Amino acid sequence: MTTNRQIHLVSRPQGEASADNFKLVESPVPTLADGQVLVRNHYLSLDPYMRGRMNDAKSYAQPQPLNQVMIGGTVGEVVESRHAGYKAGDKVVGMGGWQEYAVADANQPGMLRKVDTTHIPLSAYLGSVGMPGVTAWYGLVKLCEPKAGETVVVSAASGAVGSVVGQLAKARGCRAVGIAGGADKCRYVTEELGFDACVDYKLHGDLKSLKTALKDACPQGIDGYFENVGGTILDAVLLNMNAFGRIALCGMISGYNGQPIPIQYPQVLLQSRLRLEGFIVSEHMEVWPEALKELGGMVAMGKLKFRESVAQGIASAPEAFLGLLKGKNFGKQLVKLV
Incomplete structure (x- = not known):
């Protein structure tokens, strides 16, 4: 019997998460029941939202249960199937979790999706042509509603979501301005991704x-803002927003360890008649086909660029995840399992 190695959450963080919250566990690969599919995970996605689910607190999703496999997106290959719609060798994307093998109930809608790797790398289905890409698409297109000639700003601009936001904004005729940490990331955002400017928040x-730096980068003010960070960055953006600007609130990574994130000038929301809306992309499944069609087409044609940080092996997942929360990754953070 093949052994399956998994990462379990064994304790809840008090403040900052640590490697001690996780444990590497070995278990046998289970026998399949009718309708089930066994997937050998090739890549595991690490995403900031996972930090929130480690807390036992009220949120948009149930907390990650203790002493069970950490929840997470995966891409891999079907190795055994007891469902007519899947066969060994099929490449699939799903929520296989932090483990080498995953069993999926293929009768359950949305559990597994077959993907074509002819023109799109398998790993991209966890990034630009996956949940992060659709997150970027929804927040920009549906909430920021960009019009040609407007200025769109995105924080965490070199990351899996932010990098897509700016490129989609450019494709719609906007001025795209990123906010990122460090000269290397800012250079990547402008020179490789094609943003018009990037502000280094570390400077x-x-x-x-x-x-002031944002004002210089956005001489016509800011019409649309895609928020991933919160804190001082949000304050600086609010003070540069144009009247009737739109803000898509996607993430608040500055507060993921539980501390409050004050807004210093909330009156700007009223004075500039701003519209701010938070969203969870899994609640908008109706847009996924349209979004994935555009994203997949752009990646296949080389019009949507992306970068990946890849950790090797299941045991590396906790440290890679903790690094992601501190901004150590460059682009989409993955764990390679095969």
Whole structure:
């Protein structure tokens, strides 16, 4: 019997998450029942939202149960199937979790989706042509509603979501401005991804300096903002927003360890008649086909560029995840299992 190695959450973080919250566990690969499919996971996705699910707190999703496999997106290959719709060798994307093998109930809608790797790399289905890409698409297209000639700003601009936001904004005729940490990431955002400008928040540590740098990068003000971070970055953006600007609130990574994230000038929301809307992309499955069609086409034609940080082996997942929360990754963070 093949052994399956898994990462379990064994304790809840008190403040900052640590490697001690996780444990590597070995178990036998289970026997399949009718309708089930056994997948050998090739890549595991690491995403900031996972930090929120480690807490036993009220949120949009149930907390990650203790002493069970960490939840997460995966891509892999079917090795055994007891469902007519899947056969050994099929490449699939699903929520296989932090483990080498996953059993999926293929009768359950949305559990597994076959993917074509002819023109799109398998790993991209966890990034630009997966949940992060659709997140970027929904927040930009449906909430920021960009029009040609407008200025769109995105924080965490070199990451899996932010990098797609800016490229989609450029494709719609907008000025795209990123916010990222460090000269290397900012250079990547402008030179490789094609953004018009990128502000290095590490160079501008206080609100006044960051606000001024953003003003210089956005001489016509900001019409659409895609928020991944919160804190001082949100304050600086709010002070540069144009009247009737739109904000897609996707993430608040600055507060994922549980501390409050104050907004210093909430009156700007009223004074500039801003529209701010939070969203969870899994609640908008109706847009996924349209979004994936555009994203997949752009990747296949080389019009949507992306970068990946790849950790090797299941045992590396906790440290790679903790690094992601500190911004150590460059682009989409993955764990390669095969």
